[in-house]
Amino acid sequence: MLVPLGRALRWLGTVLVVVRGPGRERDLLVQSLKAALAALLAWLVAQVWLGDPMALMAPWVALVLVQATVYSSLVTGARQFAAICVGALVASGAQAVTDDNTGALALSVPVLVLLSNWRRFGDQGIYAATTAVFTIASGTVSVEAVGHRLGQAALGAVIGVAVNAFVLPPVHLRDVRENLAALAREAGEVLSAVAGDLREGEWNAQTAVGRLNTAKRLQDRLDALRSARGWSRESLLLTSGWLRTLHRAPTEALPSEDEDERLGRVTGHVTALTRSLAVAADEERSAAVPDPEVLRSYGKLLELLADSCHAEADRLLGEKEPGDPLLDERTDAAMRELHTALQEGLAQEAGQDAARTAVLGTLVLQAENLWADLNPDARGR
Known part of the structure; x- marks a missing residue:
């Protein structure tokens, strides 16, 4: 009795998804x-x-x-x-x-x-x-x-x-936007998880390796994005002019390929950052663990970067107005304050331990790279 009921509920869920709006189920x-x-x-x-x-x-x-x-x-x-x-x-x-x-x-x-x-x-x-x-x-x-x-x-x-x-010529544009938004959101989830570990003092070799493995899976999402981009290009071939108008495809709303490159760099920065943290946490590979207070400040910075990733995902899905800045003034000011604190911590470490200075410097550089790609207005400031 329960099995037919479960199947019926799944069918009902699929029907509701089709009726609710455009999506893969309706395309199928x-x-x-x-x-x-x-x-x-x-x-x-x-x-x-x-x-x-x-x-x-x-x-x-x-x-x-x-x-x-x-x-x-x-x-x-x-x-x-x-x-x-x-x-x-x-x-x-x-x-x-x-x-x-x-x-x-x-x-x-x-x-x-x-x-x-x-x-x-x-x-x-x-x-x-x-x-x-x-x-x-x-x-x-x-x-x-x-x-x-x-x-x-x-x-x-x-x-x-x-x-x-x-008859409704197939034009595949939605998958590009959805994969871009998912890539930004998943990168933000990785950063948020790492930030939580650093703030709560649960950062160790095992945790760091787990976060690194999660970050590596972002490559699968990046591959899906590239595949979706290829499908969108192919679907626009031979469907120009009135055929595309017949489908009412919003081709002007398709994110540019520059967005793919930018979020691809974000993915690379997140992976590199988690790899650096994993190396620093491994006592067999590095004995240069930065000061816990500095790491907590770094965790706050990563949390803000995670918020930026989530805001980017919302913008790509149209849940924020296109004119809204990626980071509001308050968040931007907070990021600058934390960045300054990290720079001061870096200067203090430089006089005590060169290896520890190198680790912290690498982490700060990767956070700066992330900030630059998530908020292009931050470049050159």
Whole structure:
């Protein structure tokens, strides 16, 4: 009883997500309905309008060619049509030579499966072999029959690409913004966790290594951002002008690629900072642990930087007005005060322990780099 109820609740949650607003779930629903529409249209044209009693190839090809972007639909369509042509011709030739279905399968399918690995076919090469099976199973070998099958494939390709291009053409822009915001927020969470450790005196080798491993996982989010950026570029190909207007895609709101580079640098600074703290906490690698009071001040500075990361995430998602500064005057003043205190601590350490001075200097430099990338107005002050 509980299992069906849980499934029903999950389905209800998915439906609510789709209804609430744009998102991956709605994109998936739209793409699925478009693929079904393309297959149905191809079937109606081939079976009802053209009167083909075996209208299989057209809806099959149309269904497959409703891809994530119009560009990929065209590329996939060209590769698939080429594979289908090769499969139909090779199968028909094998059937003509052997005059036996089993012999034709044994002769053609191994060759076509091997040929399906040809890189020019991409991931569509397997359709050469499956087309051969359909061709041989139909039992009809003639120039007219082969031409008929290829015509069906071309019809399905045209309908599939047309439906994808003209019915809510897919334009993937939202993932870029969401991944940028998630990258900023996750970087802020790492900084906030490290700041808490330093303020509460729970900073040790084990904790520092754990924070470093968490920071390293930011690279996965950065990779996802780069992938999303690639999808957004591809989705804008061949959808310019009135096609993009049809989808009402807010292309002007897409964050620039400079944002990717800037937050990529932030990710690198956070990873480098946690690595420096992990090295300083490891007694086998460094005996130059900075003064606890100085580390507490550093923790306060990291907390402010974490707040800046969260504010950046809110700005990217439109939860703050674009004109708002990344750091308000009060936060900026507090950061400067803490920075001055750290500089004074650095000057005091310089007269006592050169190794400890080097560690603290590295930490201050990495915090300055973070501040500069999170708040470009801070540069040159």
